[in-house]
Amino acid sequence: MVHIHVVGGGLAGLTAAITAAESGARTTLYEGHRSLGGRARTAEGPYRANEGPHALYRHGPHAAWLARRGLLGPLVPVPPRDGLRFRFHRAGALRRLPPPALLRLVRRAPHTAPVDDRFLDWAAGRVGAEGARAAAHFAATALFHHDPGALSARFVQERLHRLGSLPPEARYPVGGWGTLVERLAAHARGLGVAVETATRVDARTLGELARTGPVIVATSLAAARALLDDASLAWESGRTVLVDLAVRTRRGDAFVVSDLDAPGWLERFTAQDPGLAPAGEQLLQGQFPIGPDMRRAEGVARAEDLLDLGFPGWRERTTWRGGALAEGRTGAVDRPGTTWRDRPSVVRGDGIFLAGDQVAAPGLLSEVSFTSGLEAAMLAVKAAGQHSGSGAGSRRG
Incomplete structure (x- = not known):
């Protein structure tokens, strides 16, 4: 079974890992911090603050995807x-x-x-x-x-x-976004995703992972630029x-x-x-x-x-x-003359795929991370199937 690796445990990475695992792929998620969530973390303690205002928008694709999997949890409107x-x-x-x-x-x-x-x-x-x-x-x-x-x-x-x-479209997860991350993480593990926290992936490690299957880089664009040594990974x-x-x-x-x-x-x-x-x-x-x-x-x-x-x-x-x-x-953000299609592509070549909130995907706020994570995973699964098929053909020959 070809391995799919997901680097980054925020919303994009969790969405990608779940999607890959649902396809039957062996999937591992690597997160550099001790906890998952990325910018969707909620502070511990008496004051449950998110990193900036957060809301789910009921007409967006993210909410429907979560609801179909029973992951939406309790939401409150204005x-x-x-x-x-x-x-x-x-x-x-x-x-x-x-x-x-x-x-x-x-x-x-x-x-x-x-x-x-x-x-x-x-x-x-x-x-x-x-x-x-x-x-x-x-x-x-x-x-x-x-x-x-x-x-x-x-x-x-x-x-x-x-x-x-x-x-208003805005809906708020009860308990903050950290509760949503917990449900996503539990669902991923239930599907068989191996979750490795406090594990930083560098360029050398990335190369080793890529030899065993597709890699989805679901980090900030700046981190992806350094990890992939690709100066084109830039957007305002x-x-x-x-x-x-x-x-x-x-x-x-x-x-x-x-x-x-x-x-x-x-x-x-x-x-x-x-x-x-x-x-x-x-x-x-x-x-x-x-x-x-x-x-x-x-x-x-x-x-x-x-x-x-x-x-x-x-x-x-x-x-x-x-x-x-x-x-x-x-x-x-898109300047005049540009749209989301002009942002860095999900497909990076050589079995590498990109996800995150500055990647070429439509949506409002966190929906961009979700949509790009979903697309990156589907493309990685397809690439993994092609890789597996070619390997099997070589063995048969």
Whole structure:
């Protein structure tokens, strides 16, 4: 039996390993950290924070794939009562309603937006410059990019349309994304996948693995570039300050504060899942994209300004605080004239396949990792069959 190797135990790697094992292939998954999950890990302890805001979108392929295997687990939607506490920062003040121009753009079908134009230019021609800027900044929650208006109009509109759908598409795994990773890992092991954690694969080891069967590299694009010594493995991503905060509960706190004056987002995740923080406390998470020349402190300052508006007295109420600067770890963005098809190909040659959130695969947020992992595994299984068949033919001859 030809062996399929999967390097990387995040969502892409777990999806690939499960798909390969379901085909009957002997499969081993290698993860450099002691725990699986990649950027889908959930922190241990009383504050169950993810690495940035996470949600599953019910119209996406990932949710359906998980549901068919009984892996979806309990999900919670945006609570109706807390949904009314959605606030928009516009012209320096918090408002209960978004500008009508933003709503008009949200309703437009993605295929009406051109691939070759900047989103800001295309949107301004339909709702005016002010509405276009607000829409670009609102879409930043799914882009993690400091200048969404400069990206491909089609790319941004696809995300804006799904983010603004009613009822909301977003669903949240109870207990954080770590619970979803646990179910995926248990299912993989149940299918016979050998899972090796705390095992780093270098170029030499990769070559040895490739001699026994196809290899799926399901790491970050930067890690894949170094591992495969392939300078072509590059694509633009965002640079984002991630903010984690626990505060004592206060009546009237916002559920979400969306910054329409600049890309920024704050969300109270305990509104839908109170178990993410101790009783009497609320877990807030946010993202504030910054430009390539900006310092992390500038993103933190923007976050604190938004906290002052949406969560009065948050400094005195804070019980825990964390955060990070995510550089190139938040998925691919497409410039005008490019689509997901132009990103690094899943097929790398010589039995090597690529998966991850910056690979040539469609989808919103984590759906790109899922879709590329699925495709890489199916191609690896096919390649393994061809390899096995040719070997058998040689023996018969």
